Amino acid sequence: MLLRPTDRGLFCEAGNFYVDPWQPVDRAVITHAHGDHARWGSRSYLGSREGERVMRTRLGEQAHIRCVDFGEVVTLDGVRVSLHPAGHILGSAQVRIEHQGEVCVVSGDYKTEPDDTCSAFEPVRCHTFVTESTFGLPIFRWDPQHEVMAEVRDWWAGNRDAGRSSILFAYALGKAQRVLSALRGADIGPIVTHGAVERLTRDYRDSGVAMPDTIYAGAEPRGRDWKGALIVAPPSAAGSPWLRRFGASSTAFASGWMRIRGARRRRSLDRGFVLSDHVDWPALLAAIDATGAECVWVTHGYREPVVRWLRDTGREARSVASQWEGEDDASELDATELSAEDAAAQP
Secondary structure, eight states: OOOEEETTEEEETTTTEEESOSSOOSEEEOSOSSTTTSOTTOSEEEEESTTHHHHHHHHOTTSOEEEEOTTOEEEETTEEEEEEEOSSSTTOEEEEEEETTEEEEEOOSOOSSOOTTSOOOOOOOOSEEEEEETTOSTTOOOOOHHHHHHHHHHHHHHHHHTTOEEEEEOOTTTHHHHHHHHTTTOOSSOEEEOHHHHHHHHHHHHTTOOOOOOEEGGGSOTTOOOTTOEEEEOGGGTTSGGGGGGOSEEEEEESGGGGSTTHHHHTTOSEEEOOOSSOOHHHHHHHHHHHTOSEEEEEEESHHHHHHHHHHTTOEEEEOOOSSOSSTTGGGOOGGGOOHHHHHTOO
8 A cells, every 4th residue: 555644644655755744754745735734844845836835834934845736747766746636725736646556646625616716626546545524424515606605795795784894704725715716806895804814815816816905904004994894814813802993793704614503603603604615525425436446545524424435335445534633613513513404414
């Protein structure tokens, strides 16, 4: 087997490298720049050229990062390695590993619905496929992005008409930029960003991704009237003194977790928009099928339900534990918290 799980993450012994290691190693191949995949301290990194700017922001100017184009083959101690679009965030990649006729693909995080902020997911044929399962339950099914963003626009316009600001929480890297990109041309009010969102949005702009004009909140004077504005901020800003400057407001969160009943209530939100940068249940199964993989390793999320489904349909599958299990809310949303209506949606 080309890969084996270790206490530092997935290790390719033949090529002497790790994929998304959890601790510092000599040689790391990175799927994307989120903090649970790109960790500080390794001696060298290999990542996609598309994600170079966000990777640099994540890992720092001193990190030794080699960036390659999608599809470009790099040979590491005789092992052929190439990166292929994962469609998750800017620069997100699947890692294809080939040695002595065996091919393994590590998906990282991925989604199959295309958007304007990153290269679209491309299926890669392989013998073994390592898949995420962040939303690996049948209740997780996404509506098309254009429908969700129409809801966001209506909510924003309604708040403007009521004399309120609109505060939309979204993960600072990836989700925030996807939302901003989809709001280009919306003539509703000014768009304001938290510092973490603004810094990474600058990376997207510098990488050639079209974004609407934004106002960095930290550069504006206190006391400004923000009625009608849309404020995009990371979830960590919820409940913080930073929000007081925006006066009367309505709050919302854009996340796949908003599909779960009670998630919005626990966060004391006015609205929840179901928008995820991960595959939903049908897309997860379709992506696995498209690889033609004889063996599937399931990690990073609701692993056991996916493994059971694959085995029940005649696949060889195994669960591989991760130090992180999905997005920030994964530990809060155990399957036992599903409402009766949610549970009824499962086969």
